[in-house]
Amino acid sequence: MAIDMAQFHQIFFEESFEGLDAMESGLLNLDMGDVNVEDINTIFRAAHSIKGGSGTFGFSAVSDFTHVMETLLDEMRDGRRKITQPIVDVLLGSVDCLREMLEAIQSGKALNLTGIAQHKLALDDALKVSEAQTNLSNIGQSEHTESELSAVSQVDGWNIAFSPHFDLLKTGNDPIRIFRELSSFGNLDSIVDLRGVPEIYDLDPEECYLSWKLILKGNIAASDIEDAFAWVEDNCDLSMQVILPPSSVSVEMPEQSREIRLQQQSQLPEPIPLPQDKQKPIENQEPSKATAAKAASSSIRVDTAKIDTLINMVGELVITQSMLSLIGEHFDLTKLDQLKNGLSQLERHTRELQESVMNIRMLPISFVFSRFPRLAHDISSKLGKKIELKLIGENTEVDKTVVEQISDPLVHLVRNSLDHGIEMPDVRSAAGKPETGTVILEAYHRGGNIVIEVRDDGKGMDKDVLRAKAIEKGLISEDTVLTDKQCYELIFMPGFSTAEKLTDISGRGVGMDVVRRNIEALGGNIEVISNLGKGSTISIHLPLTLAILDGQSIAVGDETYILPLGSIIESLNIKEDRINRVIGQGETYLLRGEYLSIVRLHEIFHTPNVKATTLTEGLLIVVEGQGARYGLFVDDLLGQQQVVIKSLEANYRRIEGVSAATILGDGSVALILDIPGLLRLANQ
Amino acid sequence: MFETVDNIESEQGKQANLQFLSFTLGKEEYAVDILRVQEIRSWEPISRIPNVPSYEKGVVNLRGAIVPIIDLRERFNLGSSVYTPLTVMVVLQAFIGGKIRVMGVVVDSVSDVINVNRKSIQNSPSFGHRVSTEYISGLVSVDQHMVMLLDVDKLLKLDGVDNEENS
Numbered sequence: 001m002a003i004d005m006a007q008f009h010q011i012f013f014e015e016s017f018e019g020l021d022a023m024e025s026g027l028l029n030l031d032m033g034d035v036n037v038e039d040i041n042t043i044f045r046a047a048h049s050i051k052g053g054s055g056t057f058g059f060s061a062v063s064d065f066t067h068v069m070e071t072l073l074d075e076m077r078d079g080r081r082k083i084t085q086p087i088v089d090v091l092l093g094s095v096d097c098l099r100e101m102l103e104a105i106q107s108g109k110a111l112n113l114t115g116i117a118q119h120k121l122a123l124d125d126a127l128k129v130s131e132a133q134t135n136l137s138n139i140g141q142s143e144h145t146e147s148e149l150s151a152v153s154q155v156d157g158w159n160i161a162f163s164p165h166f167d168l169l170k171t172g173n174d175p176i177r178i179f180r181e182l183s184s185f186g187n188l189d190s191i192v193d194l195r196g197v198p199e200i201y202d203l204d205p206e207e208c209y210l211s212w213k214l215i216l217k218g219n220i221a222a223s224d225i226e227d228a229f230a231w232v233e234d235n236c237d238l239s240m241q242v243i244l245p246p247s248s249v250s251v252e253m254p255e256q257s258r259e260i261r262l263q264q265q266s267q268l269p270e271p272i273p274l275p276q277d278k279q280k281p282i283e284n285q286e287p288s289k290a291t292a293a294k295a296a297s298s299s300i301r302v303d304t305a306k307i308d309t310l311i312n313m314v315g316e317l318v319i320t321q322s323m324l325s326l327i328g329e330h331f332d333l334t335k336l337d338q339l340k341n342g343l344s345q346l347e348r349h350t351r352e353l354q355e356s357v358m359n360i361r362m363l364p365i366s367f368v369f370s371r372f373p374r375l376a377h378d379i380s381s382k383l384g385k386k387i388e389l390k391l392i393g394e395n396t397e398v399d400k401t402v403v404e405q406i407s408d409p410l411v412h413l414v415r416n417s418l419d420h421g422i423e424m425p426d427v428r429s430a431a432g433k434p435e436t437g438t439v440i441l442e443a444y445h446r447g448g449n450i451v452i453e454v455r456d457d458g459k460g461m462d463k464d465v466l467r468a469k470a471i472e473k474g475l476i477s478e479d480t481v482l483t484d485k486q487c488y489e490l491i492f493m494p495g496f497s498t499a500e501k502l503t504d505i506s507g508r509g510v511g512m513d514v515v516r517r518n519i520e521a522l523g524g525n526i527e528v529i530s531n532l533g534k535g536s537t538i539s540i541h542l543p544l545t546l547a548i549l550d551g552q553s554i555a556v557g558d559e560t561y562i563l564p565l566g567s568i569i570e571s572l573n574i575k576e577d578r579i580n581r582v583i584g585q586g587e588t589y590l591l592r593g594e595y596l597s598i599v600r601l602h603e604i605f606h607t608p609n610v611k612a613t614t615l616t617e618g619l620l621i622v623v624e625g626q627g628a629r630y631g632l633f634v635d636d637l638l639g640q641q642q643v644v645i646k647s648l649e650a651n652y653r654r655i656e657g658v659s660a661a662t663i664l665g666d667g668s669v670a671l672i673l674d675i676p677g678l679l680r681l682a683n684q
Numbered sequence: 685m686f687e688t689v690d691n692i693e694s695e696q697g698k699q700a701n702l703q704f705l706s707f708t709l710g711k712e713e714y715a716v717d718i719l720r721v722q723e724i725r726s727w728e729p730i731s732r733i734p735n736v737p738s739y740e741k742g743v744v745n746l747r748g749a750i751v752p753i754i755d756l757r758e759r760f761n762l763g764s765s766v767y768t769p770l771t772v773m774v775v776l777q778a779f780i781g782g783k784i785r786v787m788g789v790v791v792d793s794v795s796d797v798i799n800v801n802r803k804s805i806q807n808s809p810s811f812g813h814r815v816s817t818e819y820i821s822g823l824v825s826v827d828q829h830m831v832m833l834l835d836v837d838k839l840l841k842l843d844g845v846d847n848e849e850n851s
Contacts, residue, residue, distance in 0.1 A: 559732060605734035651785045652743065652752040655733055663745045669731040
């Protein structure tokens with residue numbers, strides 16, 4: 001086969017990681033009491049695809065390992081095994097192990113063989129428990145022992161059950177030849193099963209009615225035996241089980257199983273998939289693909305429905321275009337209406353097209369959220385806490401870039417909530433709260449933003465403790481006056497950690513400032529509200545997409561600027577009597593009991609031809625962004641529109657107070673204002 | 685990126701004759717390497733950028749890219765320009781901060797494409813601190829006129845633009 005399999009590796013890895021995620025979330029969703037068969041099927045299918053894929057690509061370590069998992073899952077699926085928490089834990093551990101293996105292979109690193117062996121042993125143990133529990137052990141065990149062939153390198157021999165299909169002989173194969181080859185490996189004993197042979201009148205001499213039970217003694221590699229059967233694998237039921245040396249994990253074959261094995265062969269739900277196994281060269285275990293260096297997933301999976309819409313839309317666009325060119329060919333004024341219609345159609349289609357193209361980049365936030373049940377599960381069992389994690393709004397769609405970038409900061413926040421936020425059960429009940437703490441992870445749209453909230457009903461944050469800590473660390477001076485909000489914001493300062501002792505879960509004090517920086521790099525902001533004793537809420541506001549922004553056009557003089565719609569809280573006409581001046585200079589506006597500082601855009605931007613120079617002539621827009629909140633004084637509000645964000649820095653440079661630029665409908669360039677930047681400018 | 689510039693130069697190195705696009709600013713005549721000229725556009729309204737030197741007139745939309753426009757008269761302290769329909773913008777490619785940047789310069793009018801023999805380029809005279817000649821890479825004489833050859837990279841290296849962080 002000259003096909004370079006490496007070109008498919010990336011797809012295999014992506015699919016496998018997706019499969020692992022599916023398995024993980026499926027396992028976490030398993031309800032011990034009432035198990036949904038479909039859930040198990042989902043997990044099983046994911047495991048099965050990984051096994052198949054890894055077999056095809058020669059990642060035998062992965063396929064062997066998955067096979068053991070599959071066996072266990074198969075028993076769960078058939079209802080032969082009760083689903084218990086320990087088994088789920090073992091399976092979760094195996095999912096992790098598999099992920100590590102795949103990552104190692106992907107990046108061309110060596111596999112952590114001891115880790116793999118440990119997980120495999122745990123799986124095997126879990127399988128053995130089932131044998132003790134259930135009498136119907138032969139199938140389970142046969143697969144079990146078969147699976148051990150990869151775990152144990154030293155084998156004493158093999159029990160092989162070989163039941164050819166009736167047409168084996170017609171394909172030109174002769175079992176005798178196979179047996180001859182097998183006997184060249186070691187001492188071969190064969191027991192023939194004659195029960196399938198019909199009465200003499202029904203007997204067709206060209207058909208094979210026999211099946212065999214073979215016992216092959218010697219330290220023989222599985223692949224050798226598989227090779228011997230390579231020609232007949234499609235025409236027979238074959239199962240192999242290893243005979244272990246007495247010293248190693250003893251697998252006593254129950255006597256009765258020897259007898260009934262042969263009949264059971266054809267009933268095996270998953271016949272040992274030889275075709276996959278035989279292709280893998282055993283020595284391929286070494287990750288030979290140094291070239292398959294870990295590449296960030298730059299591809300995207302798109303719902304076909306989305307693509308269909310897109311194609312439809314392009315079709316419409318082409319029709320409209322041809323209609324317009326037809327009108328244009330012989331244009332006279334009678335066709336003016338047609339032209340107008342055509343243009344408005346064109347406009348609509350273009351807009352729809354733009355929306356659907358943007359839509360392709362949108363992924364549900366569940367891509368990020370799905371990892372958290374696992375995190376909660378692990379942390380709560382590790383710390384002995386009772387925690388319920390609720391996910392709300394998982395289907396909220398966000399830009400792919402945002403999804404990728406938000407994941408690490410979010411993990412940090414959820415960890416903090418689980419570790420520091422939720423108290424131990426006894427502390428909770430002492431405080432009159434339910435023993436089980438709740439952490440809610442919620443995503444929703446608000447304006448042009450997506451809001452992600454991490455809420456917990458834990459102990460909350462103590463303002464005074466935060467303050468004292470900040471003073472102790474020298475982050476603020478002792479006489480600094482802080483509002484409540486500013487106190488909570490202290491946690492975002494570099495080098496601030498209130499954890500009494502460091503755990504491996506969180507509390508190294510390098511976190512929150514990095515979290516904030518990451519989120520701000522995405523054009524978002526983060527804020528924290530906390531109620532001592534009742535819990536904390538951390539909300540992240542992020543732009544839906546990094547390429548398009550819902551903007552409000554504003555006019556100052558002859559110039560047009562764009563304000564991100566999400567940053568506008570309200571806009572109002574200014575009443576003279578609410579204006580106050582601080583030391584005759586700084587202007588503030590009294591709004592519902594709060595003194596807002598006024599920033600005059602025309603002053604900080606030195607705009608010529610301003611229409612409104614006294615405050616009462618213009619409008620005050622109350623804006624908020626990244627902790628800054630003030631009134632922006634402008635001439636007028638224009639329309640709202642979606643704008644495409646263009647970089648100023650590509651050919652030019654960063655401008656204070658401006659985050660980017662965009663192109664307006666008339667082809668001119670408008671600047672998009674940066675809310676905190678404007679305040680910095682005003683304060684200079 | 686360096687190769688791009690090198691290529692341009694080595695290509696020119698093969699020929700003894702270099703081509704320059706000449707334009708006028710007031711009574712003076714300047715020229716830039718023609719291989720750095722992307723296009724010549726008529727004057728169009730510019731979106732002003734706040735709080736920048738006055739010679740940085742603002743930005744325009746050049747087929748979807750945001751391109752800054754620099755007024756060369758003001759850059760050279762030749763007085764402020766009056767923009768007329770004859771005013772033109774020469775869109776240049778400059779190699780700044782590790783990447784090619786596209787910028788436009790406003791000039792009074794574009795005159796000609798001139799062929800210059802490499803040997804006939806004279807060094808720009810030094811005026812000490814009185815006149816800044818850092819953007820001028822040489823002088824040539826065309827029909828008894830002096831034409832100043834401009835170094836595009838140095839000319840367009842605005843404050844802050846060469847900052848690697850921004851690129």
